[in-house]
Amino acid sequence: MTGLLRYARTEDVTLSQNKAHAFAAHNALVHYPSGAIYSFIPKNACSTLRYSMAIANNCIAGPEDWTWIHLNNGTFSASLPDLVRAPFSFTVLRCPHARLASVFLDKIVDKTPELWQLYRLTRDGFDPDALTFRDFITLLDEEDLLKVNIHWRPQEDFLVYERYSHVFALERFREAVPILQDEIGFTVQDARALTGHGTDRVEMIREGSFADTPISELAQMKRGGSLPAHAQLYDEALARQVAALYAGDLTLYAAHLDAQLLSFPDLLPT
Template sequence: MTGLLRYARSEDVALSQNKAHGFAAHNALVHYPSGAVYSFIPKNACSTLRYSMARANNCIAGPEDWTWIHLNNGTFSATLPELVRAPFSFTVLRCPHARLASVFLDKIVDKTPELWQLYRLTRDGFDPDGLSFRAFVALLEGEDLLKVNIHWRPQQDFLVYERYSRVFALEAFREVAPVLRDEIGFEVQDARSLTGHGTDRVELIREGCFADMPVSELAALKRDGRLPAHAQLYDAPLSARVAGLYAGDMTLYATHLDAKMLTFPEFLET
């Protein structure tokens, strides 16, 4: 069976009014054939797993319908009985440094709505073309913006249970498909070719530091089919700052997974 509900007792209110639990429960999706619950976390292979879930739950037929998932994040959200009775639960965690770098290279460099949300919330407080990764981190530190968008919101906020049947690492995602097939009959369908997410289609630059390169220059690199590897967006001071900003996620990862898979395990609090 699944573990104790993580946030149910975090507020002295009716559970229906508990915001932390409500957020986590909204992001807990039910695989109807088995009753299993998957807690999805953006930027952690969630498009692949949500697409797979939509196919398993007989809502879409195949790749031609994949955009359906973007309008149906809450369609399979678990009810309280479904959460409590789930025979199996799973989630995918990711190194916080790599996740934040991925958000920046995807959402901010491509100027998706996430960038313009930040722009509005900071009262047009930065140059969208001139924003660097270091400046992006400073915004999350100083403007109370860490939780305003699900793509960089801390991973721990998405977990509805204290314990899961399986916690997977995005860094070892190849392990997910056979386990889910054996445990609950869930078939993982790779959606990367549909979404265009990920860095598998670009040449990764693994030398130099790109922490201060503006969005305009990073976008030009991307158009040329090149991008800095996630670690190259950091220098030591910036690595330490992000480790502090996501200290809970660093600890969460190390608790469930091999800390050596973290990009900068030396910044893990002991």
């Protein structure tokens, strides 16, 4: 059976008014054939898993329908009985440093709505073409914008249970595929070729520092088929700043998975 509900007892209100629980429950999806719960976290293979879930729940037929998932994040959200009765639960965690770098190189460099949300919330307070990774982190930190968007919101906020049947590392995601098939009959369908979110189509640059490279230059590099590796966006100061911002996520990762898979395992909170 699944574990204790993580946020149910954290507020002295009726459960329907508990915002932390409601957020986590909204992002807990039901695999109807088995009753299993998947807590989805953006940037953690979530497109692949939501696509797989939509196929398993008989809502889409295949690749020709894949964009359906973007309009249906809440379609399979779990009810309280679903959460309590679930025979199996799983989620995927990712190194917080790598996840934030991935968000930046995907959403911010491509100037998707996430960038313009930041722009509005800072009252047009920066030049969109000149924004750097260091600037982005400073905005999240100093402007108190850490929770305004699900793509960089801390991973711990998405977990509806204290304990899961399985917690998988994105860094070793292929290990999840046979386990999910054997445990609940859930077939993982790789959606990276459909979404274009993977980095397997670009050359990853693993030398040099890109912390202060404006997104106009990074976008040009991306069009040319290359991008900095996630670690190349960090210097020591930025790595420590992000470790402080996402201390809860670092602790969470190390509690369930091999801490040596983190980008900066020496920055784990003590």
